[in-house]
Amino acid sequence: MPSLSTIEGKLRAYTAVLLALPLLASCIAFYAIIRQANINAAYHDIHTATSYTKDSINVWLGHRAGDIEHVASIPSALLKDPKFTSDFFESFLKSHADFKSLLLFDTAGNVNTSAREHARGNVADREYFARARNGLATITSPLKSRFSGEYIIIVAHPVRNEAGDFSGVLAGAISINTILQTFSLSYSSNSWRPFLLDSRTRLPLADMEAGTAKIIPPADGETDTPQIYKNTDNARVIGACMPVKDGEWLVVMERPVAEILGGMERMLLVLAVASLGTMVALLPYIRRFSSGVLGPVKTISALSTRMLEGQYDAECILIDTNKTPVEIATLYDNFCKMSERLIRYVEELEIYTSTDPLTGLGNRRSLQKEGARIIEMCRRSGAECSCLVLDLDHFKRVNDTYGHPTGDVALQTASAIIMRNIRKADFAARLGGEEFTVIASHTPTGQAMVLAERIRADVERTPITHDGHTFTMTISIGVAPVSASCDSSTTPLDDVISKADCALYKAKNNGRNRVEQWRAEDATMSCKHHL
Incomplete structure (x- = not known):
């Protein structure tokens, strides 16, 4: 057991006070302030991350719609050339990896030209085709592809001839997995990453058939305070929910309450009891310890500050270390010796860093x-x-x-x-x-x-x-x-x-x-x- 005449012994004795008092105060403040502050901070982080994800998805969808609109603006006379259209579509897909395939439908909804999928069939009954016929561009919710069988979204835009008449629909297919991977979204709700839901059914976009409707927090704008609730997996969480794609989708992010608080409640309660028992008895030792250490430490601090400012000629002054702990006295003596070495090292380093080692000339x-x-x-x-x-x-x-x-x-x-x-x-x-x-x-x-x-x-x-x-x-x-x-x-x-x-x-x-x-x-x- 170290003696109290050493700095180690004093630090062990006084650490109890240094820990007990702030921990006791923290425990009291925790229930009044800190707990709610942590929850608010976590909710702010979740809200910010969810908002960023929402904005990123909306911008990304807008860019993909712009890509399809750009292709649809090509003169229809060129699109009538099958070889040109096929080569152009392949070139487009190579430079736009987000798209799985690109299809051109004629006015009746039949496949005219396709890239990456050998598609046959008619889509005249699809809503996006009807909207395009009426001159409206569309980004669909996830639907099951008639050609590949996987869940995709369709980015569709009407194609018009030189006279401005409707001549077909250009549709780009994007796999729902591409969206999830692009924005590091979760395929489920138990990985604590953001996930996408259908706003009407609350089903995950990644699993519309076998998925389960999710319990989610109120949508953005309905409340400004953190909502603690039990999610579908029966975990107490704080979450944020924001609409995406004009409210058709929801992006949700959750974080467990237990992770946010990190076991602080139990730890602070236990430490508070121990802190109260040692607080009164150890308080006088702090004053005594401070008076024996503060003088030498201030001297070392002043000397080190002068050296930091480039005054390497600073000399150590003689101080009375009889009333200071042994470690402090040793520290002061070692510091003085180290400062002398440092002066020599600085001089040698100045020569080394300014001279070419081979020729002796400057560098x-x-x-x-x-x-x-x-x-x-x-x-x-x-x-x-x-x-x-x-x-x-x-x-x-x-x-x-x-x-x-x-x-x-x-x-x-x-x-x-x-x-x-x-x-x-x-x-x-x-x-x-x-x-x-x-x-x-x-x-x-x-x-x-x-x-x-x-x-x-x-x-x-x-x-x-x-x-x-x-x-x-x-x-x-x-x-x-x-x-x-x-x-x-x-x-x-x-x-x-x-x-x-x-x-x-x-x-x-x-x-x-x-x-x-x-x-x-x-x-x-x-x-x-x-x-």
Whole structure:
């Protein structure tokens, strides 16, 4: 059993109070507020989900009706061509997977053309055909297909000839299972997912023949308060019911009351009794515990806040830990040691994340920071500065001929040449692969061209020796000045690198192993690397 002189012992002792008091209050508030609040929140979620499902189904049905209306608007002369109609229907079904089949009926209700079903028969007695004859588009309730025997809905639209006379009916068949799967609806009422009912019979649309009429809550608009009722499966539930398809269908969603409350009633009653017994006896210990812990914790909090703000030079101050628990004293001592290590790690990490590990030059991350700083400094002082983009010529041949280790040595040699030719005020970085860049501070274009030529010549005359191989390399360089202004969609750094890259492109195209300067007329050229 831990001693009360340790933080573990104190926490165990005081946890009883920290649990008992809020749980006792929660138990009392549960019957007055929380229980109803949970039910209201659950009903709101159910109502929102049901409303979303209702709206989604209505919109989806509207889109499917629009699809059929679009096909029905094709000139009837074209629909008289059986091959055109058949090919068009097949193409339509491939791009509209929700439809099971597409049928064109003539004025007498006989099948003229069908796709996906080899249908024969007459539908003149169907309500949707009669409505279409009267110029009305229709989306039917589920009916049993005379051709396939499964439950489907029909999306029908009248077809008219050029004179506007009725010339037939276009009907698209959608399996009721497609609707259920599209909206993740349940095939029954016991999976706690939304399900669809016929509003007149209360039978599930997925099982109109063998299904059982469902007990459902009042439809949306009839009540604003959650209704707890026993559903068809004799479970106490909260549900929401909303009309779909102009009231012909109902979308229903239910959730068990037991799941909503989650056993809170019994748990809170038991814990409330235990909380009352310990509340009075343990209250003085909370004050004592707080006074012994609060001082050191506040100090640690202040130091950690300063470190979070980037003040890593914050030093731990000496505090009296004689009256604090052993764990708090150990925590404070460890925190001070960890802060010292963190300062070292931050310094090392800064170097690691800003340096290319192979060449020792800056990387893209440090280029974005340091390059932008140099350019901004030059702009503020009114000084000129320039950018060099450098690319080793035919570097792939080096890797292919001598191997990647030798290629790495070549990159390191080129980096060393660049560094020994630039000043401390300049910044060099490796962009990636065999490409480098230099931001030359306080350097007009003419001086930058001289610097670039010096680097080019130095690279050309410097032999590379590794693993028994000796060879030389050449380098192409593009030079561009930093503009006084640039397009708002880019930064000055990206702008000057892009221009120098264009100049590099010219150097590659003009034979390599040369230096080219970006000029205003180059703005219209397409700058792609010449590999």
